[in-house]
Amino acid sequence: MDLKEKLLSSFLVFEDKSDADNYLHEVRNDAIKTFEEKGFPTKKEEAWKYTSLNKVLKEDYSVFPKQENALDYSDIKKYFIHDIDTYKIVFIDGKYSSHLSQTTHEGIDVCLMSSALTKPKYRLIIENYFNKAATKDSLPSLNTAFSNEGAYIHIPKNKVVEKPIQIIHFSTGNESAILLQPRNLIVVEENSHVQIIERHQSLTDNPVLTNSVTEIFTKKRAIVDYYKVQNDNLNASLVDNTFIKQKQESIASVHTFTFGGKLTRNNLNFYQEGERIDSILKGVTIIGNKQHVDHNTLVHHIEPNCESHQDYKGIFGENATGVFNGKIIVEKEAQKTNAFQANNNILISDKATINTKPQLEIFADDVKCSHGCTIGQLDESAMFYMRSRGIPEKEAKALLMYAFSNNVLSSVKIPEIKQRITKIIANKLGVNIGFDL
Amino acid sequence: MLKIDNLHASVEDKSILRGINLEVKAGEVHAIMGPNGSGKSTLASVISGKEEYEVTKGNISFNGENIDELAAEERAHKGVFLSFQYPVEIPGVSVTNFIKTAINETRKAKGLEDMPAKDMLKLIRDKADLLEIDRKFLSRSLNEGFSGGEKKRNEIFQMAMLDPKLAILDETDSGLDIDALRIVANGVNKLKNEDNAVVVITHYQRLLDYIVPDFVHVLYNGRIVKSGGKELAHELEEKGYDWIKEEVDA
Numbered sequence: 282m283d284l285k286e287k288l289l290s291s292f293l294v295f296e297d298k299s300d301a302d303n304y305l306h307e308v309r310n311d312a313i314k315t316f317e318e319k320g321f322p323t324k325k326e327e328a329w330k331y332t333s334l335n336k337v338l339k340e341d342y343s344v345f346p347k348q349e350n351a352l353d354y355s356d357i358k359k360y361f362i363h364d365i366d367t368y369k370i371v372f373i374d375g376k377y378s379s380h381l382s383q384t385t386h387e388g389i390d391v392c393l394m395s396s397a398l399t400k401p402k403y404r405l406i407i408e409n410y411f412n413k414a415a416t417k418d419s420l421p422s423l424n425t426a427f428s429n430e431g432a433y434i435h436i437p438k439n440k441v442v443e444k445p446i447q448i449i450h451f452s453t454g455n456e457s458a459i460l461l462q463p464r465n466l467i468v469v470e471e472n473s474h475v476q477i478i479e480r481h482q483s484l485t486d487n488p489v490l491t492n493s494v495t496e497i498f499t500k501k502r503a504i505v506d507y508y509k510v511q512n513d514n515l516n517a518s519l520v521d522n523t524f525i526k527q528k529q530e531s532i533a534s535v536h537t538f539t540f541g542g543k544l545t546r547n548n549l550n551f552y553q554e555g556e557r558i559d560s561i562l563k564g565v566t567i568i569g570n571k572q573h574v575d576h577n578t579l580v581h582h583i584e585p586n587c588e589s590h591q592d593y594k595g596i597f598g599e600n601a602t603g604v605f606n607g608k609i610i611v612e613k614e615a616q617k618t619n620a621f622q623a624n625n626n627i628l629i630s631d632k633a634t635i636n637t638k639p640q641l642e643i644f645a646d647d648v649k650c651s652h653g654c655t656i657g658q659l660d661e662s663a664m665f666y667m668r669s670r671g672i673p674e675k676e677a678k679a680l681l682m683y684a685f686s687n688n689v690l691s692s693v694k695i696p697e698i699k700q701r702i703t704k705i706i707a708n709k710l711g712v713n714i715g716f717d718l
Numbered sequence: 719m720l721k722i723d724n725l726h727a728s729v730e731d732k733s734i735l736r737g738i739n740l741e742v743k744a745g746e747v748h749a750i751m752g753p754n755g756s757g758k759s760t761l762a763s764v765i766s767g768k769e770e771y772e773v774t775k776g777n778i779s780f781n782g783e784n785i786d787e788l789a790a791e792e793r794a795h796k797g798v799f800l801s802f803q804y805p806v807e808i809p810g811v812s813v814t815n816f817i818k819t820a821i822n823e824t825r826k827a828k829g830l831e832d833m834p835a836k837d838m839l840k841l842i843r844d845k846a847d848l849l850e851i852d853r854k855f856l857s858r859s860l861n862e863g864f865s866g867g868e869k870k871r872n873e874i875f876q877m878a879m880l881d882p883k884l885a886i887l888d889e890t891d892s893g894l895d896i897d898a899l900r901i902v903a904n905g906v907n908k909l910k911n912e913d914n915a916v917v918v919i920t921h922y923q924r925l926l927d928y929i930v931p932d933f934v935h936v937l938y939n940g941r942i943v944k945s946g947g948k949e950l951a952h953e954l955e956e957k958g959y960d961w962i963k964e965e966v967d968a
């Protein structure tokens with residue numbers, strides 16, 4: 282049985298057991314129909330031209346974990362940002378771990394999707410927001426059909442949430458291969474501010490495929506800073522579907538740091554539904570081996586006087602392949618839009634490749650749009666300059682790569698994350714250099 | 719300290735250095751002059767270990783050890799320093815982080831621990847003061863958007879930090895106004911002692927009024943065609959290079 286068939290038959294079992302109300306029931310049923318019609322995306326589709334899921338889909342994934350697994354905090358502490366106080370929503374093989382989590386209902390809701398989907402007190406929010414930003418593409422639909430667990434975050438008006446929120450998904454490898462479909466809903470009301478860190482971590486070499494959907498709503502003047510740390514092991518693949526709907530004067534930023542994983546596809550979509558909105562998309566990708574990373578971004582400028590800033594840096598070694606596909610749509614009404622997009626890449630091996638493609642669809646006449654893609658090598662004259670000052674080749678390379686990623690790192694507002702990322706990069710490059718950025 | 723024997727070097731089969739002989743002893747200051755394109759910067763790069771250039775004949779020894787096969791960083795660890803004619807811009811790395819890394823990597827190569835942060839800070843302050851460099855300047859990205867003069871001053875600041883045995887200053891005077899020239903020359907002179915040596919590459923006599931050479935060499939067409947004392951520099955200033963070219967080409 283191939284994965285699609287398996288999913289379709291599992292859906293019946295899943296729905297049977299579920300205690301969802303009619304609303305959710307309908308949404309899920311519509312979604313599975315969409316998935317059934319569309320199937321998994323193939324390279325024939327323009328948006329998937331450079332990324333093939335074929336190999337990844339061949340594994341015999343279990344769709345529901347058979348048992349509940351536990352983990353000792355001391356074994357996995359290193360995957361947390363643990364030097365500052367944070368809220369934590371932690372999942373093990375798709376199941377919530379209350380033991381590792383720290384949720385809250387005091388003034389804000391930082392809790393579970395499963396309770397939000399079933400408890401009456403969240404009903405209004407679910408009806409207003411759940412599946413209201415996600416598209417009807419096949420993978421988001423598949424996720425919607427099975428949507429059951431994930432993070433639910435609701436920040437009421439005028440709250441600055443001091444503690445960042447960590448959403449972490451572990452897979453234990455107790456299943457020989459596992460498919461995970463976390464579903465997150467984040468609603469940030471007027472004038473509120475929240476910082477979120479998301480990470481997926483597989484603890485063995487058993488294959489993992491994660492098809493995640495995150496919907497984020499930022500209301501008037503709200504601020505959301507979202508950090509995705511993608512440093513999973515080489516048998517784990519991730520399709521991240523994130524949809525952000527912004528209201529006027531809100532600021533949403535997403536930093537995506539991609540170092541690990543076998544195949545990583547980020548579908549990051551921003552919809553600007555108000556004036557004077559700012560959308561910020563930043564990424565650092567450093568991969569080697571046979572890793573594949575595909576950043577697929579969309580910024581939809583719908584209203585006037587808004588901005589978007591995209592800055593993606595990529596460093597590709599060995600047989601790695603990268604894709605950057607950045608789409609900007611500026612609607613006719615969206616006058617005075619400022620949209621910036623930059624994608625700069627360094628290939629450090631002859632065998633690595635990158636496909637980079639900006640797509641601009643501009644229907645307004647009074648806009649400022651700039652975009653630029655570069656692909657280059659490490660600067661030889663800079664290498665000699667550094668080495669002549671006593672910095673060895675490997676360290677000099679690392680320093681150049683840091684420097685290259687620096688303007689993305691410098692916009693990270695949580696110092697502990699910056700430190701962590703710096704450390705991951707140093708590890709990745711096999712160096713230990715004693716400077717901070 | 720530095721002994722260069724019949725050095726030939728080429729790039730992409732184009733021969734640039736064609737038999738250089740030069741000996742620099744501890745405590746000495748040498749000046750290398752010569753028309754544009756004669757190979758001065760190439761010589762400096764080859765001594766520092768730039769891999770682009772291939773040494774086809776001859777050798778370079780440093781304190782009795784043949785360094786031809788050493789990587790640029792290994793030569794630096796032994797005390798070779800090159801102040802670049804065209805310092806490279808490295809956006810995203812501050813002057814401070816760069817020099818800290820250079821110092822600690824050099825210490826690491828010698829089996830030493832990182833320099834304690836407090837000592838580092840003090841060293842940076844002292845040397846910045848010596849070269850009259852503003853503190854704010856140190857947090858800027860290395861050479862990015864620096865004026866010609868700022869770049870050169872920053873090179874000498876790094877030299878002061880690294881305290882090399884042999885410093886090669888490639889056209890450090892170009893781009894400097896007279897005040898900056900005095901500050902830089904004064905810095906170099908303060909660092910100069912009996913155990914180190916300086917090779918000054920320049921077009922003009924001007925810098926040599928401040929950093930007074932013991933020997934002056936004229937490089938032309940990849941060879942040292944004339945050597946003398948500091949008076950040779952004056953002669954070149956007055957008469958230009960044509961008489962030397964004629965002598966050689968005859």
Ligand SMILES: Nc1ncnc2c1ncn2[C@@H]1O[C@H](COP(=O)(O)OP(=O)(O)O)[C@@H](O)[C@H]1O
Pocket residue numbers: 729732734752753754755756757758759760761770
């Ligand atoms: N990397 C290189 N590739 C090709 N030609 C070079 C290279 N480096 C130097 N040259 C050539 O070698 C000659 C000497 O250059 P250079 O050493 O810079 O001279 P100088 O510093 O005395 O002005 C010039 O003709 C220059 O064009």
Ligand SMILES: [Mg+2]
Pocket residue numbers: 758759760803889
């Ligand atoms: Mg030169």
